[in-house]
Amino acid sequence: MTHPTPSNWAAFTAAEPDLASAAEDRFTAFTHHTLATLRKDGSPRTSGLEVRFLHGELWLGMMPGSLKALDLRRDPRFALQVNPGADAQMASGDVRIGGRAVEVEDSEAKAAYVKEVEPPQPFHLFRTELTEVVRTYVQDDTYLVVEIWKPGEQVRTLRRR
Template sequence: MTSSTWADFRAAEPVFAETVHQRFTRYRHHVLATLRKDGSPRVSGLEVDVRFGEMWLGMMANSRKAQDLQRDPRCAVQANPGPDDSMDGGDVRIGGRAVEVTDPEVIGRYAQEVGQPEPFQLFRVELGEVVQTCVEGEELVVRTWRPGGAVRTLRRR
């Protein structure tokens, strides 16, 4: 699977990237899907952050989700749909790989920037697919972006 940074995504598709960014900044907590040791899925809540041209996942040190990502970096991050069932901005998810950051300087810079006390584990997301599903008028609209391509839009009545 080809992957990209958040900066690559924003450069390739600035309007779509802004829509996705707004969905992830609207609420603090989102859902992370990882793979357990036996291959079954695990879903966990977490905070998502976009800065320095990257999408970041920070989590408690040695948490199950961190252990899952260390073993198998494949993941999906689903934006919080919100408490009112409006799904304003649609349903947004990102699939890709979460790469653990172990460089103390990067972790320290990130911690200082966001005001997060250490210790914690930090992962950088390599985007493999970005999807938005929404309703526009009478149509279900699915927008998909993958690295190296343009946004594809599928409309269904």
């Protein structure tokens, strides 16, 4: 079975602008979100994380030597869960992103990020390659709606009563 080539945020936005806009709105509504990485033994690790959407990319910045950064260096697979916020009903829905994180070593790319974000120095910077974006929300107080996007595919929408 072949897997489609992962997409960056710009490619996802071009392919599915409505879902991308809803996802970005949810992530920018709060500062901190939850990142899941894989430990050496393969078990999951969850950590708090800030994300940034800049220049067509979804960026993950981390403190130097952090366990989540070391996890991603060893195994780039991640899952990112939006902060549910103070609204226990999550009226805007829930968003999860899966993919691979690629550490940015290029000094010019890192300098451009620093110019806009001004993170504490030093830091790890990862750009993301998306393999899945999922949005779940309640429609008309009746249906649980799940929108699933994968690179090379159109959004698949499931509705449950």
